[in-house]
Amino acid sequence: MTIPIPAEDPRHVPNRAVIDPSAITQNTRALTGQLEEHTALMAVVKADGYGHGMLTAARAALEGGATWLGVAHPASALALSRAGLDVHILTWLYEPHTAAIVLPEVISSGIDVSVGSPEMLALVADAARQADRRARVHLKIDTGMGRNGVLPEHIREIGAAMREDDFIEVVAAWTHLTSADDPADPSTDREVALFDSACDALADEVGPIPLQHLANSAALLTRPDLHRDIVRPGIALYGYPPVATDVQLRPAMTLTSRLALVKDVPEGHSIGYGRIRTTARRTRLGLVPIGYADGLHRAGSDQCEVLVRTASGDRRAPQVGRISMDQIVIDLGPDTDARAGDQVFLFGDAGEAPTDPSASTAEDWARAAGTIPYEVLTSVSGRVTREVRA
Numbered sequence: 595m596t597i598p599i600p601a602e603d604p605r606h607v608p609n610r611a612v613i614d615p616s617a618i619t620q621n622t623r624a625l626t627g628q629l630e631e632h633t634a635l636m637a638v639v640k641a642d643g644y645g646h647g648m649l650t651a652a653r654a655a656l657e658g659g660a661t662w663l664g665v666a667h668p669a670s671a672l673a674l675s676r677a678g679l680d681v682h683i684l685t686w687l688y689e690p691h692t693a694a695i696v697l698p699e700v701i702s703s704g705i706d707v708s709v710g711s712p713e714m715l716a717l718v719a720d721a722a723r724q725a726d727r728r729a730r731v732h733l734k735i736d737t738g739m740g741r742n743g744v745l746p747e748h749i750r751e752i753g754a755a756m757r758e759d760d761f762i763e764v765v766a767a768w769t770h771l772t773s774a775d776d777p778a779d780p781s782t783d784r785e786v787a788l789f790d791s792a793c794d795a796l797a798d799e800v801g802p803i804p805l806q807h808l809a810n811s812a813a814l815l816t817r818p819d820l821h822r823d824i825v826r827p828g829i830a831l832y833g834y835p836p837v838a839t840d841v842q843l844r845p846a847m848t849l850t851s852r853l854a855l856v857k858d859v860p861e862g863h864s865i866g867y868g869r870i871r872t873t874a875r876r877t878r879l880g881l882v883p884i885g886y887a888d889g890l891h892r893a894g895s896d897q898c899e900v901l902v903r904t905a906s907g908d909r910r911a912p913q914v915g916r917i918s919m920d921q922i923v924i925d926l927g928p929d930t931d932a933r934a935g936d937q938v939f940l941f942g943d944a945g946e947a948p949t950d951p952s953a954s955t956a957e958d959w960a961r962a963a964g965t966i967p968y969e970v971l972t973s974v975s976g977r978v979t980r981e982v983r984a
Contacts, residue, residue: 604979608852609884611974613646614943614983615654617846621831622658624841625814633821636662636684636807638828640670645971646832646846647980649677654846655831656681664826668696668705675703682706684732686742690717697721701729706765710734710742712752715762722761731756732766732805735792737785739772746792753799766805766824767793774812775836782813786820815839834957834967845955847971848942849889849978853902853934855881856926865923866915871896878926880911882938885920889974890940892917894963900924901939901953904932908944910951941970 626635637660643651652663652674662682665671669692671685685700686708697718700707702725709715709731722729733752736743744752756762769789773779789808797803805823811830813820816837829836833845858878865871865879880902886892895917899910902924909932911924926932939953956970963970 604981607977607979608854609888609978610848610850610981611645611978612848612850612942612981612983613650614844614846614848615650615657616983617833617844617943618646618651618654618831619658621833621843621846622655622660624843625825625827625830626659628814628818628841629821629825632823634662634824635660636664636682636824636826637831638664638826639674640664640666640828641972644828644832644968645974647982648673650980650982651831651846652677652679652681662824668692668700668707671700671705672696672703675705684708686710686732686734688714688717693717693721698724701725702727704730706730706732708732708734708742708768709752709756710736710744712748712755715752715755715759719759719761728761728763730763730765732768732807733764733796735767735769735789737769737771737788737792738781739770741770743769744792746788746795749792749795750799753796757800764796764800764803766807767796767803768807768824771808771810771813774810774817777812777816777837782817812836815841829968829971832971834955834971836966845942847956847974848944848953849884849940849974850942851882851884851938851940853880853932853936853938854883854921856930856932856934857881864915866895866918868916871915873925875928877928878930878932879914880924880926880932880938882922882924883920884940884978885918885922887919887975888978889970890917890922891959891963891965891970891973893965894959897962898954898959901944901951902926902930902932903937903939903944904930905936906931908951 637655639651666687668685684706698721734743807824809820809825811827814825863873914925941954944953956967960967960970
């Protein structure tokens with residue numbers, strides 16, 4: 595039995611993830627500008643649009659020129675379809691229990707489904723029969739990731755099975771590159787060779803394959819030869835390119851809170867669990883009611899700066915001591931005019947003038963925690979209110 599828990603009233607919570615859909619739209623336009631006319635862009639809006647809100651991200655990406663949407667879970671695909679979005683949708687991650695429940699409706703809704711094993715093919719075929727509609731299938735080929743996907747040596751076997759099933763329509767073949775974020779890594783070319791060979795074998799069994807797609811954000815930006823029929827950018831849509839690029843992308847999420855308390859402490863005063871930080875001078879500390887339960891990684895403690903909007907202007911302040919579950923401490927300096935209630939920008943767009951100090955980025959927090967911006971953005975928890983900027 596599940597017990598519904600009322601959501602916290604956002605008016606009573608100071609923490610906000612402010613989403614700027616225009617940034618996603620702008621980023622999508624910038625990415626489509628890198629493509630040939632025949633190549634479509636699939637906006638990957640899985641994980642609730644990388645924490646930005648799936649429908650918000652989807653609509654913004656479509657406005658920017660996306661003509662496909664990609665999500666991991668079938669339930670997400672159904673939500674997109676029920677929202678009335680006139681666009682191709684692909685979903686690729688399900689297990690037998692979920693498949694039995696949702697795949698018939700997924701297929702009857704015209705949503706494309708990925709298959710990565712003979713067992714998954716059987717699930718899709720059964721669901722298609724229930725829906726009395728042919729399933730549009732993208733065959734996933736494992737070229738080295740070791741996750742979802744058919745190994746190249748089994749392509750002919752599964753191809754023959756798909757050819758013989760009247761409820762299966764093969765519309766695409768695809769793979770996911772392991773190391774495209776390192777353009778110098780030779781494994782990408784090896785994976786592409788495996789993919790092409792597997793596609794040839796598949797075509798021998800099922801006939802011409804209408805679509806091929808293998809380029810994620812990194813390959814989109816660095817390997818135009820791999821764009822093929824569809825590209826699948828994820829993190830780049832949200833403003834964080836995984837590789838060095840001249841393409842202008844803008845972060846779409848700004849994480850903010852407010853000072854809960856400001857107090858003077860003497861030199862030599864310890865801060866936080868484990869006493870990893872001790873004040874080197876008399877100073878003024880600020881308490882911010884946001885912590886690792888909200889998405890700030892504890893591993894990044896004592897390494898990043900925030901932006902505090904005081905009466906006299908914006909000031910950067912280091913986060914000091916361990917990040918706690920619900921709160922962090924920042925060192926405001928001995929002469930600050932910061933007061934409880936002042937706005938704090940953890941990362942993103944503070945709307946600052948070019949001459950003002952800039953806010954940190956999700957990449958700064960990721961680097962501090964030894965992780966990647968994807969994890970920082972998707973870690974911003976559900977108890978942080980999402981606010982869509984008009």
